[in-house]
Structure formats: structure tokens, C-alpha cells
Amino acid sequence: MLLEVENLELAYGEVPACRDISFGVGEGEIVTLIGSNGAGKSTTLRGVAGAMLPRKGRILFNGEDVTRMPAHRRALAGVALVPEGRRVFPALTVRENLEMGGFKYRNNQGKIRTLIDRAMEMFPRLRERTGQRAGTLSGGEQQMLALSRALMSEPLLLCMDEPSLGLAPMVVQDIFRSIRAVNQAGTSVLLVEQNAHYALETASRGYVLQTGAIIASGSCDALKQDQRVKEAYLGRK
Numbered sequence: 691m692l693l694e695v696e697n698l699e700l701a702y703g704e705v706p707a708c709r710d711i712s713f714g715v716g717e718g719e720i721v722t723l724i725g726s727n728g729a730g731k732s733t734t735l736r737g738v739a740g741a742m743l744p745r746k747g748r749i750l751f752n753g754e755d756v757t758r759m760p761a762h763r764r765a766l767a768g769v770a771l772v773p774e775g776r777r778v779f780p781a782l783t784v785r786e787n788l789e790m791g792g793f794k795y796r797n798n799q800g801k802i803r804t805l806i807d808r809a810m811e812m813f814p815r816l817r818e819r820t821g822q823r824a825g826t827l828s829g830g831e832q833q834m835l836a837l838s839r840a841l842m843s844e845p846l847l848l849c850m851d852e853p854s855l856g857l858a859p860m861v862v863q864d865i866f867r868s869i870r871a872v873n874q875a876g877t878s879v880l881l882v883e884q885n886a887h888y889a890l891e892t893a894s895r896g897y898v899l900q901t902g903a904i905i906a907s908g909s910c911d912a913l914k915q916d917q918r919v920k921e922a923y924l925g926r927k
């Protein structure tokens with residue numbers, strides 16, 4: 691396993707937002723965490739990325755215990771987070787946002803240029819908008835930029851928090867196609883989604899979070915047939 695999370699507990703103050711969370715992401719896999727609003731998905735991702743340190747449990751990444759490792763070191767070790775709401779730097783241009791993502795290679799401008807070229811090949815829309823401030827992009831373009839910015843550090847694990855949020859269905863299709871392409875190029879993906887339809891179509895395995903705990907897990911095909919998942923997350927669609 692590239693990522694192994696064992697019995698993780700994360701809390702804001704006294705109240706635990708996630709309890710006894712255990713899951714893994716294998717090398718080359720796309721794994722999804724699905725669940726409703728407030729289930730603890732973002733909190734779990736913060737734990738994985740090191741933005742929050744756990745009260746209990748253990749996180750192993752790429753053969754190393756990273757449980758107490760701060761976020762910036764975890765980023766250098768190969769964990770990239772695309773946060774909920776994308777959080778591009780609105781006043782910076784598309785290119786400047788990408789350069790920020792390439793902090794790991796700040797002493798190697800050639801490498802940064804190569805990675806920016808690669809991002810723009812993947813998303814030609816970003817090339818057209820290189821000099822435009824990120825705040826003026828559409829939601830879909832901002833998601834493409836946030837994803838590309840995360841890839842500038844050439845992560846081993848890409849963590850995406852609700853990439854579909856607030857985007858039109860056609861744009862969502864584009865984003866999920868890109869996530870699959872990134873995965874096929876060798877990056878493992880941990881995909882957090884409220885939209886179980888998209889998530890279960892994209893990932894190979896999944897875990898269902900409810901009020902801070904994992905209540906079901908399995909292959910996405912099996913989860914699609916799971917009665918609880920059908921009732922709570924897939925509706926009648």
C-alpha cells in the first residue's frame with residue numbers, strides 16, 4: 691500500500707470529527723471516500739495531508755510513518771492536496787499559480803517550464819489563459835488549474851476534495867476524465883466526493899463515511915449494489 695491509515699481519530703477541540711478511520715490506497719489505484727455533508731471527508735483528507743495532526747492512529751505513506759510529519763514535509767514526500775473549493779490564488783495569473791505549485795523545483799526553472807508545458811498540454815484552456823488572473827476563470831477552469839497546480843510537485847498521491855462541487859455536469863465529466871488520465875500516467879488518487887455517482891464510476895475501491903466513521907467499504911461495483919449506499923447516496927437515479 692502507498693497510503694495506509696490506521697484507526698485515525700481527528701478532532702476540532704474536544705469533539706472528534708473522525709473516529710477509528712482505517713483505509714488504504716494501493717500504488718496506481720483510485721480510491722474514493724464518499725459520504726454526505728459533514729461526514730468527515732475533508733477532515734480525513736486534512737489528516738492525510740498533514741494539515742491536521744491526529745489524536746489517535748497512524749498514517750504510513752510510501753513505507754514511512756508520517757503520522758506526526760508536518761504538511762510541508764508531507765508535500766515534499768509526495769502527498770498533494772487539491773482542497774475543497776479549489777483555492778487557487780485569485781490575484782495571481784494561471785502561470786504564477788502553477789509556479790507556486792512547483793515550489794519543490796524552485797531551483798530548477800527548466801523543470802518548472804517542462805511541468806507547466808505538460809499541464810497546458812493536458813488542459814489547453816489553461817494555455818489560452820496563461821496570463822489571466824485565476825480569479826477571473828470559470829469554476830471548471832479553476833478546478834483544472836487547482837489540479838494542475840497540485841501536479842507541479844509530481845506527487846505520488848493526489849488527494850482531491852470534492853472536485854465536482856458546484857460544477858456543471860459536462861465540466862464534471864471533463865474533470866473526472868482528467869483524474870483518470872493522471873492516474874493512468876502513474877499517480878495514485880484519493881478522491882473525496884459527495885457525488886457518489888461520479889466517484890463510484892471513477893474509482894476502483896471505495897469507503898463510505900457517515901458521521902465520522904467508515905460504515906462500508908469494498909469495490910466500487912459492490913458498493914453500487916450495497917443497499918445502504920443505494921438508499922443514502924445514489925437516490926433513485
Ligand SMILES: Nc1ncnc2c1ncn2[C@@H]1O[C@H](COP(=O)(O)OP(=O)(O)O)[C@@H](O)[C@H]1O
Pocket residue numbers: 702707725726727728729730731732733734
Ligand atoms: N474548522 C472546523 N472547526 C470545527 N468543526 C469543524 C471544522 N471543520 C469541520 N468541522 C466539523 O467536523 C465534522 C466533519 O466535517 P468535514 O470533514 O468538513 O465533513 P465533509 O467534508 O464530509 O463535509 C462536521 O461535524 C463539521 O461540522
Ligand SMILES: [Mg+2]
Pocket residue numbers: 731732733774851852
Ligand atoms: Mg468537505
